[in-house]
Amino acid sequence: LIRKQRAGVQTKASKVGGYLGMINAGRASARPDFYTMLELATIGGAKTLGVDGEVGSLEVGKKADVITFDLMNPYITPTRDPITSVFLYGTPGDIDNVIVDGRFLKKDKVMTTINMAEALVAAQGTCDEIIDKFFQEHPDQEKLWKAKANQ
Numbered sequence: 001l002i003r004k005q006r007a008g009v010q011t012k013a014s015k016v017g018g019y020l021g022m023i024n025a026g027r028a029s030a031r032p033d034f035y036t037m038l039e040l041a042t043i044g045g046a047k048t049l050g051v052d053g054e055v056g057s058l059e060v061g062k063k064a065d066v067i068t069f070d071l072m073n074p075y076i077t078p079t080r081d082p083i084t085s086v087f088l089y090g091t092p093g094d095i096d097n098v099i100v101d102g103r104f105l106k107k108d109k110v111m112t113t114i115n116m117a118e119a120l121v122a123a124q125g126t127c128d129e130i131i132d133k134f135f136q137e138h139p140d141q142e143k144l145w146k147a148k149a150n151q
Contacts, residue, residue: 034087066099070109 032040046056055063069086071077073094079085086094098106105113135142 005110017098033079034084037087038083063101065101066097067095068097070096 007019019068024061025138043052043056046052053062058064058066069076069090071079071085071094075089076082076085076094093109095106096109097104105111110116135145
């Protein structure tokens with residue numbers, strides 16, 4: 001949800017000169033600020049689903065899924081407003097930790113539930129199989145692809 005919200009805002013921001021362009025152009029009132037968007041994606045979503053007594057905010061007795069961001073990169077820092085910077089410029093690579101039901105799924109930027117190297121090798125193998133099968137079924141496309149790749 002946050003990714004989709006951010007993508008929409010980034011698209012609009014780029015058209016009007018970034019976040020400051022939106023403010024200077026008087027367009028900031030046309031959409032919620034990033035704090036409201038964070039609230040909508042957390043407690044707002046929980047309220048909509050009727051589970052705000054169980055999730056949606058960091059409180060004693062509630063379940064929590066937590067992500068932390070590495071703000072020390074030139075896309076996010078320096079900033080006076082980390083929430084806005086994360087929404088506009090943060091990427092999945094900036095996520096340090098992911099905690100779900102008290103269990104780390106990602107810790108210090110390393111996935112804990114899968115071996116990433118093995119998963120990537122397997123994914124590459126699957127990709128190669130799909131492409132090979134496509135080219136077997138469409139040899140004319142393979143010729144075009146190879147010609148384009150050699151340019």
